[in-house]
Amino acid sequence: MPEEIIHAAGMVPIRLTGDSQEPALEEANAYMYINTCSFVRSCLDLVLRNQYHFLDGFVSAATCDCPRRLTDVWKHYDFTPFVHIVDVPRKMTKSAHDLYHNEVQGLKDRLEGFFDVEITDEALRQTIKVFNRTRELLKELYDLRKSDCPPITGAEVLEVLNAGFKMPREEFNGLLERLVGEASSGQRAVKGKFRLMINGSPLNNPEFVKTIEDLGGLVVVDELCTGVRHWWDLVDDSPEIDPVEALSRRYLNNFPCPRMFPPEERFNRALQLVKDYRVDGVVSEVVRYCVHCAHDQPLLRRRLEIQGVPVLELSIEYGASGTGQIMTRVQAFLEMLEGRARR
Amino acid sequence: MFVAGIDIGSRGSKAVIMEDSRMVSFSICETGPESSKTARFTIDEALNGTGLSLEDIGYVVATGYGRILVPFAKANVSEISCHARGANWYFPSVRTILDMGGQDCKAINCDENGRVTNFIMNDKCAGGTGRFLEVIADVLQVPLDEIGDLSLKSTQDITFSTVCAVFAKSEALALLRKGVSRSDILAGLHDAIAVRCLNLLKRVVINKDFTVTGGISKNIGMVEKIKNKVGLEPVLAPDPQIIGALGAALFAQEKAQAQSK
């Protein structure tokens, strides 16, 4: 879902996320069945508890069953006056691009019509610059994590990303610039016993990452839709390309979500990250009923293990902070890495 | 030097005192509401009769659910690593361990030094754990330590869900009302748990030298089912419950040696 379209309309895109705790989801359970993933139910729970009362509209994408059904519920019970869903093909072929381009154009038209605004090409180009700036800065921040002792922890990076989802983008860029500047100064060096990558389902709770890091793991990269998949690829901002076209290309061709076909595209990118960030082990957190991730997990695990990278699989509920059993598993995983290092 | 390992589990707490890789004594106690008190009580039980006091123990490593709440421990190690290390002490040739605890089940592979090379744990659902068996024992009104024997007296096969403890409980009640015998119900449930364990084991390497640890391994009905499912005869330690604490004590010894160097 290209946020740029909303921004260029003079509105503030807020990324819907759930609660940073494992809530009872009582409100949400009254509306969606227990096999709706807890990420979506957690979002819905916050909506029902009036935590998103400031929203004027909801734009979603038909990415998987749970969000598309959340959109149905949203519309049926009329949570906001404006509701729109964008269709996203699962392939990256020419005809898939035509379809998706049409969908992005459709979102633009609908926003213009509903809110009586004009989204000019000029505004879109300006927005693309702003959003690309975020991507460049995040790339710089992530690059710093390639060093032996990065200036920032994985939990802190997730905090930063979370802020970006909810803030006016220009303001976020300003803060991010300061952060990258400070982080580059070489004054801070975070140490950890092992370099880890986190991947899997949507993750927003920094406490979860902190648990891993408190036990001695150092999260140096992720393969998450709330992490690299969010910012990885730039939008083509050359003046000769139509901005809607540029956006559609970027969002469909972006670092693929597990829903995309063929899956190898994502596997290869994940393996490349493991190499580039010199990852010792991977922590895969799969939110229960996140079936896209669940189907790919055994296939990705085998590929990682062939590369000699052990994988810790954690079946969790969205919002989990990493207590009890999760902590035990992470600790055992780190102890196992230690044992391997000694051999 | 004397060292100790203490395992604060969800139901039981265990302590082992060692000297030069030799077990001096051990204790098994119930876990109380306060982990620090339980820890003290458990270690005192182990010290009892040895002529030693806590001050004589050079290094203590804690493990188990309450491992971070043991005030006198110098370090803590996960129960997964401890079970591998402890099993290795009893059976150096063992490479596959099935640990059946109160809260969860784990399948572990280890090397010749008892170091973990791979492990898988079940998800957080209670099905297939010691806690689950307790609930069932309660529902059927059979003392917990008798359910294994009783399950062996079963005469007919009953298939239970291999997934959900909650449903299994209501199903057990329904069967009981219909007049199905307790032994048949128990056999069916033990079978369901064994299937879960087998699925876990299949995700690591199943070696012919294989052991079952943890509290449930004292249940002979359970061990029998696992033996049948896996198709291998597990070697069993005389006190499978203390293997975690034993592993912790071995870690304590290793850490103490590293410290003195």
Next chain:
Amino acid sequence: MTLKVADTTKLGEIIEVVDAVAQMQRQRHERQPDAINYEIVVGYFRRVQRAKEEGKLLVSHTPMIPPEIFYAMDIVPLQLEFAATVAAQIVKGVEDCFSAAAAFGLAPEICSAQRLIAGQAIQGWLPRPDALVWSNQVCDNTAKGSNLLAEVYDCPRFFLDRSYQYSERGVQYFTQQLQELICFLEDLTGRKMDWDRFAEVMERSRRLQELHREIRELRKAVPSPWRNLWFIHMMGTEMYMAGTAEAIAHLEAIRDAARQKVEEGKGYVQEEKFRLLTIFVPPACAWALMGWMQGKHGAVCVAEPYFSYRDGENIDPGKPLESLARKSFYCPICGPMHGPAEEGILRDAVRDAIDYRAEGAVCFASIGCRQTDACIRMLKDSLQEKAGIPTLVLDNDTYDPTYVPEDQLKDKLEEFFELLEERK
């Protein structure tokens, strides 16, 4: 991943059992439509069994890949969920399949159909296909499941991507996808698509669409001429036999049987007590429930909003590909399961409830089916507000009989019938 040697005795077992059932049904006059249904199943699996020796390409696929394309190209299709459904009812050892899937690392939250299919592949229950074709037409699980299968079988694969919305662009995209599928199959068979033959197949599909609508009309009668189990049979025919003469014969037999009852002014059961809307499907391991509801309680399933042809256009055999693409947006199962609920399943359920004078709705909530279950609350509210009928939700697992045993489903249904009785 090493595959077990294919053990086709399971397939033989299925054929033998279904064949016996078919012969039994043949002997009862009122069960002729059922007999045809079971004969079709037997024929289907026989073709699968013989595909290799007859030198035909065997393609395994997920539900709602239009079988018309395979039949037009003389390819033997094997619809994996259907094979799983039949196996779950007949063959012993389904637990081993679930166990094999779990051991491979498939999480228990993945729908049991997909775990069973994966397990069957790993256990070698079915012949190894020459290719795999699958799609997102039904849900995320069907969209993802075959990545694993392609790896297990190590065979060529094609993913058929369908758009979410029924729009002209969507139809265009899907038409193109079908065209690409045909090219993929042409490469494998080394033969070009025979477009005349394709048009003939599509003509039969058009006829089926007509029959579906004719039957829908007949079912409005009070008392209902309908045998509950027929909808499941019809669904099967639609999913794996669309475009064949056998399918037409099956639907004609159902139509004739229903028409006869309507003309005689009789219901299928002597005393019709409750008229029910069926939401989604009963567990594959408890289809007998449908007969029990009707026989013991006079509860007739009058309509199934997830499984019926409705408005949509008419199939045009002159435009086979585009017709097929359009069909995917309004035909049973993938029409209502994939698009927005408001103009889809919610609208259809309310309309069916009113048109068919339903007194209550029974919703089979399979724990593996995220996208239908997510609509339950909206469906309940809509049916209550707009059609004034209550909905019973039956938790179950479509393929795992141990999740909720049949007896518990019966208990809940009986309670519901009491409630309906009181409302009268």
